[in-house]
Amino acid sequence: MSIERLGNDVRVRPAGKVAACVELPGSKSLTNRYLTCAALADGDTTLTGASLSDDTHQMIEALRSLGIRVATDAHGPEIQIGGCRGHLPADTADLDLGLAGTAMRFVTALTCLGYGRYRIDGAPRMRARPIGQLVGALNTLGAGIGYDDVSGFPPLTLVARGLTGGQVVFDRPVSSQFVSALLMIAPYAATDVLVRVTGELTSRPYVDMTTGVMRAMGVETLASNGGRFIVPSTQRYRAGRFAIEPDASAASYFWAAAAITGGCVRVAGLSRASAQGDVAFVDVLERMGCEVEAGEDYLEIRGPEPGRLRGVAEDLNAMPDMVQTLAVTALFAEGPTHVRNVANLRVKETDRIAALERELTRLGARVDVHADGLTVFPAKRITPAEIETYDDHRMAMSFAVAGLATEGVTIKNAGCVSKSFPEFFDVLAGLDPTGEARNPAAP
Numbered sequence: 001m002s003i004e005r006l007g008n009d010v011r012v013r014p015a016g017k018v019a020a021c022v023e024l025p026g027s028k029s030l031t032n033r034y035l036t037c038a039a040l041a042d043g044d045t046t047l048t049g050a051s052l053s054d055d056t057h058q059m060i061e062a063l064r065s066l067g068i069r070v071a072t073d074a075h076g077p078e079i080q081i082g083g084c085r086g087h088l089p090a091d092t093a094d095l096d097l098g099l100a101g102t103a104m105r106f107v108t109a110l111t112c113l114g115y116g117r118y119r120i121d122g123a124p125r126m127r128a129r130p131i132g133q134l135v136g137a138l139n140t141l142g143a144g145i146g147y148d149d150v151s152g153f154p155p156l157t158l159v160a161r162g163l164t165g166g167q168v169v170f171d172r173p174v175s176s177q178f179v180s181a182l183l184m185i186a187p188y189a190a191t192d193v194l195v196r197v198t199g200e201l202t203s204r205p206y207v208d209m210t211t212g213v214m215r216a217m218g219v220e221t222l223a224s225n226g227g228r229f230i231v232p233s234t235q236r237y238r239a240g241r242f243a244i245e246p247d248a249s250a251a252s253y254f255w256a257a258a259a260i261t262g263g264c265v266r267v268a269g270l271s272r273a274s275a276q277g278d279v280a281f282v283d284v285l286e287r288m289g290c291e292v293e294a295g296e297d298y299l300e301i302r303g304p305e306p307g308r309l310r311g312v313a314e315d316l317n318a319m320p321d322m323v324q325t326l327a328v329t330a331l332f333a334e335g336p337t338h339v340r341n342v343a344n345l346r347v348k349e350t351d352r353i354a355a356l357e358r359e360l361t362r363l364g365a366r367v368d369v370h371a372d373g374l375t376v377f378p379a380k381r382i383t384p385a386e387i388e389t390y391d392d393h394r395m396a397m398s399f400a401v402a403g404l405a406t407e408g409v410t411i412k413n414a415g416c417v418s419k420s421f422p423e424f425f426d427v428l429a430g431l432d433p434t435g436e437a438r439n440p441a442a443p
Contacts, residue, residue, distance in 0.1 A: 003429040009386070010414040010425055012403025018263035018431040021298075022254050026051040026077055026244035027276055028420045029102065029206065032059050033213040034242055036106045036184050039068045040113070041083030041217060043239030050079045050244045054419045058100035062107045065093045066114070083239050086188040091116030099123045099349060099391065099419060102177055104154065105134055109181035112143040113188050114160040119148070121155035125391065128153065129347050134178040137168040141182075141189060165191030165233055172199035174344055179229070180210035186231035187219050197227025202344050205277025205318050212275050216242060245269060248276035250421050252325040253397045255282060255301040257431060259290050259309060260332040260405045265431070266293075266300040281322045287312050288333060306405070311335035311378075316342050323373075324398035327356050330376040331365055332405055340373040349419075350390035359387050359399060363409075384408020393419040400428060 002013035031051040036059075038045035050056065052072065060070045060079070067089025069082030088111070095111075095118065097104040104122055108131065111118045121127075132152030135145045142164035148155040163185070173179060179195060186193035201207065211221040211229075218238035222230040246269040258265035270279055272294050282299055286292045289310045293300040303309070311333045316323050320342045330337035345352035353374055357367040364379030382402070389396040389412055396417050403409030417424040 003425050006410070008415055009410055009412050010400070011410045012400050012428070014407060015257075015261060015404045015431055017261050018257050018265060018404065020254070020431045021266040021268060022427060022430070023268050024246040024250050024427070025053070025421060025423065027247040028053055028055050029209060029249075030213065030244050030275065031056050031079075032102050032106060033180070033184065033210055034244065035059050035063065035079070035081060036110060037213055037217050037237045038081040038083055038239065039063050039110065040086050040185070040188060041237035041239040042085050043083055045081045045083060045239040046241045047079040047081070048077070048241065048243050049246075050077045051247065051420070052077050053422060054098070055100040055102060058098050059103040059106070062095050062097060062103060065095055066090045066111065083237065086113065086236065088114035090114070093118045095120045097122045097126065099125060101126065101129060101349070104129075105131065105175065105177040105181045106184065108134060108145070108156060108158075109138060109185045111158050112138050112145070112160050112163055113185055115162065116160055118158045118160060119155060120158070125349065126154055130174055131156070133170055133173050134181060137170060137178065137182055138163070140168045141166055141193065163189040165189035165193050167194040167196070169196045169198060173197060173201065174347060176201060176203035176206045179207050183207070183210055183221060183229060183231060184214060187233060187235040187237070189233055192233050193231045195229040200317065201227050202317055203277075203320060209275050209277070245274055245276060247421065248274055248278040248281075249321045250397075250424070251299070252278060252281045252322055253401050253424075254427075254431070255285055255299075256325050256329045256398075256401045257404050258301040259285050259288065259303040259329055260306075260401065262303045262306045264300065264302045266298050268298050270299050271296055272299070278319045278322055280319060281325065284312065284314055284322070284326060285329070288329065306332070307334070309333040311337040313338040313340070315340050320345055321394060324352060324356060324394045325401070327360060327374070327376050328398045328402050331360065331363060331378050331382060331402060333378055336375050336377045338373070338375045340370070343372040349392040350395070352392065352394070355388075355390050355392065355395055359385075359395065362387065363402065382406040386410045386412055389413050389416050391416050393417045393421065397421065397424055400425070
């Protein structure tokens, strides 16, 4: 297929029925969780297949500023981390996390285990993303965090002296990352930590991912079926060698490519047993009319003939990063697609609900916006358009998929994909525009 690079923009041209077996970089979400836990561990940890993206780079640079030894391999996606045994070496640091929301939350929690003064800031958009619930919980456990400007938002100044432990309550947390950040540092508090979540826990699979990483490194979290988590103190992370799964969020764009072109795409290294909740996106595509083949080490989507996709109604609270992929796929479906229970999209890299409304409308769709989601009514004929990305990697990647099935789609500021997937357009260009779907594993 043709990927035409126009300075900072990219024009995507139709591909026919794509057929491919793709290998994707490691999960950004898993990489940053392992980096956090490994930084505290006893001994040296190696991560293979890790994500080397802007977000993980921001995390790595923050750890280095805190005195943690981190080395990356120039010849492959491998990271070595020298654990500090729970004692941050640096007693001062001025940390700029840019646009990396995950790193902002995890590093804020991590620095509370130090003894000294730390300042944490980010890009202008980061200063508009709320962090007050996490700061309040950490202060309850003995942290000393203050706001430099607007209450509830970065920049922050921490006067750290370790954490005492105890009980905290998150009431309908805006982000599951608040819970994950607190759980990962909890073993190093002076006493046990009890975390209670009241109301719905957004993106619950990401918290399960967090406790899975903790368990792999030797720390157990006692959790009920509801929103109650207990992390006994005196547990310590064990260093080791850990393989990072391919990024399931990134996989969604290639599964969607198969869906809208009537093609067939297999993603290697993922299965239904993945630690990443976003693999469930294949079930959404199945309800839209795709066929799913699930192996022990792959997940494959075969799309129906063009024009045969069906609109669906989905609660995507458990996988909000899939909303943009689904909304773009819905452009090519028969009937409307309704997405609900994703109000937290308004405080992501951009207001993703508003951004989707604007850009889908450019392509000719009608979009109804709701308090907690949106409904996409596909256009009879898609209008060529230049798509604004708002510095949001998922806007760029999801709308690039639309260009595989219609002429005239240009992605503005396409380099923003480096936040999570710098190689995205190279992998997209490698999809095989055969004109007919085939088994991508076949010779």
